[in-house]
Amino acid sequence: MATRRVEAIPQEGSRLSRRFYARPSVALAKSLVGRMLFHDSPDGLTGGRIVEVEAYGGRNDPASHAFRRMTPRNSVMFGPPGNLYVYLSYGMHHCANVVGETEGVAGAVLIRALEPLLGLDLMAHRRGVSDLGLLTKGPGRLCQAMGIRLAQNGIDLMDGPVWIDGAPRLRGQIQASARVGIGIGQDQPWRFFEAGPWVSGRVKAPR
DNA sequence: GACACGATGGGCT
């Protein structure tokens, strides 16, 4: 498939610290837009720039998996900040979240879309498509492209095969809207994105 | 056990 000219892509040595992740999920969500997400898997290295995220809380957020209580599935959300929370959606799609807050307090940021930059051929192979616009647009698609699965649930972003780079690179202003695909909690504008060709869904204004 | 339900995405109209 066609290759793209990309800017210098930050590599090892500039991972975000646990201290960075230890903050309220809404603040963490905003701060993650524009940063690089990497996965160094046995298949190869893939990476993309985060362009769309959603914040999910705990007992304060009826749309969150952690709204009621801790269960085997959502336990990672209650764990240390800086871990990866992966779950299966609709029986076939994986969704990747970055855990925030502090240990014992649930909160996470769903990664909804990336600008695909590194390992494009591998992403295309995993996705079974060659269209760049369909590689990492949407939480399920980006997990498939990046090779993120249930096996990666709970891994540590500070010291693991999946990590986020320290320096944000923004090409526009960060915008906010209601979250996508939830039936409740739409009054909170907790979706944050940099408008452009890589963002999923449609732009909805907070109700 | 049984059962209802998705933080989705692909295909079709």
Place this chain on the structure above:
DNA sequence: GCCCATCGTGTCT
């Protein structure tokens, strides 16, 4: 825009 595959999870019996 509408339909629905597909299965882990949580809730209820």
